[in-house]
Amino acid sequence: MEPLKFIADEVYLDYTIKKKIDGQTVKLYFESSFNRTYSQCYWNVVLSIYNKRTQEDKNHSECKTTGKSLKGLLFAKKAITEFESFIQNEIPCKHTICIQWTNGRRRDVYTRSLVRMGYKIGQLTIDKCGKKYIYKIL
Numbered sequence: 424m425e426p427l428k429f430i431a432d433e434v435y436l437d438y439t440i441k442k443k444i445d446g447q448t449v450k451l452y453f454e455s456s457f458n459r460t461y462s463q464c465y466w467n468v469v470l471s472i473y474n475k476r477t478q479e480d481k482n483h484s485e486c487k488t489t490g491k492s493l494k495g496l497l498f499a500k501k502a503i504t505e506f507e508s509f510i511q512n513e514i515p516c517k518h519t520i521c522i523q524w525t526n527g528r529r530r531d532v533y534t535r536s537l538v539r540m541g542y543k544i545g546q547l548t549i550d551k552c553g554k555k556y557i558y559k560i561l
Contacts (some may be wrong), residue, residue: 436464436514440502447472449495451502463517466510493560498538511561518561533557 436455441448452469472495503520510518522537524530534544534557542559 426495430481442498444494445492447474447495449498451499453506462520466518466520468522474533491557504540507561522557536545
């Protein structure tokens with residue numbers, strides 16, 4: 424199995440990965456925010472599964488569910504695991520990967536698999552509005 428290829432954004436320190444699975448496109452965005460004071464990088468992970476390109480933005484903004492199977496989530500889990508080792512080798516600083524959910528169903532699915540991977544559920548000190556995240560500090 425070949426390693427995944429992360430596409431870097433030219434302007435920002437963001438990465439994306441995209442794959443077609445069962446006629447649907449699975450796209451992961453890794454959006455960064457760098458804190459120069461503490462030499463720490465925060466990564467927000469966004470998962471989007473869609474049938475047509477026109478649905479991509481709608482799914483993102485309106486939190487629509489269009490995934491047909493668990494294959495997209497399994498790909499996302501693999502991509503997150505590989506992204507962890509990728510950023511540790513590419514960017515020498517402390518990293519925090521944050522994953523949010525949009526409803527209780529997604530929270531339960533994400534929690535089940537990500538806690539086994541070493542992620543924790545809680546609030547981060549950077550968030551002042553009191554939202555909970557699933558996060559991992561590398």
